[in-house]
Amino acid sequence: MIVLFANQKGGVGKTSILWNLIVEFSKEIKSNIKVIDIDNERKSFQMLSNVREKNQLSCNYKLVDNISTKTDLIDFYNNYKAEDLVFIDSGGIDNDINAMSVYLSDFLICPTSEKLADIKVTKQFLATVDKISEKANQKANTYDKKTVHILFNNIESSKKNIEHIKSFFESLQSSYNYINIVIIQNWIVNTVGFDNAEAEGKSVVELNTNSITNPAKNSFLRVRDEIRKLLNL
Ligand SMILES: Nc1ncnc2c1ncn2[C@@H]1O[C@H](COP(=O)(O)OP(=O)(O)O)[C@@H](O)[C@H]1O
Numbered sequence: 001m002i003v004l005f006a007n008q009k010g011g012v013g014k015t016s017i018l019w020n021l022i023v024e025f026s027k028e029i030k031s032n033i034k035v036i037d038i039d040n041e042r043k044s045f046q047m048l049s050n051v052r053e054k055n056q057l058s059c060n061y062k063l064v065d066n067i068s069t070k071t072d073l074i075d076f077y078n079n080y081k082a083e084d085l086v087f088i089d090s091g092g093i094d095n096d097i098n099a100m101s102v103y104l105s106d107f108l109i110c111p112t113s114e115k116l117a118d119i120k121v122t123k124q125f126l127a128t129v130d131k132i133s134e135k136a137n138q139k140a141n142t143y144d145k146k147t148v149h150i151l152f153n154n155i156e157s158s159k160k161n162i163e164h165i166k167s168f169f170e171s172l173q174s175s176y177n178y179i180n181i182v183i184i185q186n187w188i189v190n191t192v193g194f195d196n197a198e199a200e201g202k203s204v205v206e207l208n209t210n211s212i213t214n215p216a217k218n219s220f221l222r223v224r225d226e227i228r229k230l231l232n233l
């Protein structure tokens with residue numbers, strides 16, 4: 001199973017959310033967990049992982065660091081075991097390797113927020129996925145829509161519901177023919193806990209604050225549980 005985190009917008013939380021999921025899933029889930037970082041601009045998953053290793057915290061996942069081209073990714077795909085749980089951190093821009101990661105993935109998560117700048121670029125990303133999916137269908141003479149799971153991050157913690165932004169993204173469905181937009185119902189709040197945890201190479205669950213003062217942990221755990229259910233893990 002290949003789970004892809006993608007959005008061409010930087011700073012929406014692709015690496016942060018992926019990081020937290022991997023640290024927590026690698027404690028809970030029996031499958032081999034592998035991570036591929038193809039967001040060449042930052043290599044930030046690798047940096048987080050280095051801090052974690054230095055702090056001698058458990059790293060029950062494997063960073064696959066020999067993938068830099070589309071061909072490398074196809075080779076990996078042809079040889080990996082289907083029972084492995086592979087996560088890809090992708091910048092999402094429209095290039096060969098990113099397009100291939102969209103094509104090969106079984107489950108695509110697109111983090112975004114309610115900020116206008118994030119919404120604008122996320123719409124461009126959805127159009128890109130729509131195009132990739134259209135091409136793939138034309139080649140194979142099929143009609144399978146690619147599902148894009150929208151995950152809201154950086155939401156003000158005072159908000160009790162975000163129906164307006166959920167329904168906005170639902171309304172975008174009619175603009176595309178080859179993607180299926182699914183909203184992840186829980187969301188992640190904007191809180192300094194994410195930066196604090198990353199500085200120590202930890203997940204927000206591992207932060208030494210109790211659950212009442214750890215909104216990062218509370219909102220992350222709801223999202224983790226929802227994603228785990230969606231992935232049948
Ligand atoms: N919910 C959040 N609240 C506060 N800061 C966050 C949150 N999510 C991510 N961040 C911070 O925002 C920055 C950018 O996030 P990152 O995951 O690197 O984005 P991307 O991978 O999409 O470029 C990081 O410093 C990260 O710690």
Ligand SMILES: [Mg+2]
Binds near residue numbers: 014015016039089
């Ligand atoms: Mg990143």
